Amino acid sequence: MSKQTYRVCFCFHRRFRLAVTEAPAEIKDLFSQYSENGIMNADRLRNFLIEVQKQEKVTESDAQSIIDQLRHIHRKGLNLEAFFKYLFSDSNLPLQSPTDLSLVDFSCACLKNVFFSRANLLSAKFRDVDAEGSIFHNATLHACLIDCSFFEADLRSAHLQNADLTNANLENANLEGANLKGATLSNANLKGANLQRAYLRQVNLRETK
Structure with missing residues (x-):
């Protein structure tokens, strides 16, 4: 079973096994920092993108667009499952550069x-x-x-x-x-x-x- 690490801008590490469907502890801790009552809304997602992924020009509207793309998972914002999926999706800009x-x-x-x-x-x-x-x-x-x-x-x-x-x-x-x-x-x-x-x-x- 292979392992993966997500490293944003070569300064932030997150590790998980490919076959694991549940987010690992590192991602759970990260999600808890930027969510409230189990939901990460557009404002909190924007804070994550700026503070962690260093996307300094991202707007709340950009964050809302990301949430809208994943709305089939949760209507009001990103839950843990949606956040986990977003990190490794093609929508995540640091993975595209x-x-x-x-x-x-x-x-x-x-x-x-x-x-x-x-x-x-x-x-x-x-x-x-x-x-x-x-x-x-x-x-x-x-x-x-x-x-x-x-x-x-x-x-x-x-x-x-x-x-x-x-x-x-x-x-x-x-x-x-x-x-x-x-x-x-x-x-x-x-x-x-x-x-x-x-x-x-x-x-x-x-x-x-």
């Missing part, structure tokens, strides 16, 4: 449970990185990933063309729809990895574990 981290050297870093969705990591260095549980959904990773640990990482639709994944640990990683064309997977651990719809042209899987 790609982050340019190209050429950054992350070598030997501990990047457990970090949110890299849609990030541009072109030519970034990840050698010997521990990225257990991190999210690279639709990220660009044409990088040196030798000896990296992507245990239970979310790499759905990640761009991994020509990436060097020698000795990489991809056990239980979600690589659904990932583009691995030309990637080097020598001695990589793919045990339990989800490779559905992954593009594996010019990839030698015979040397993987």
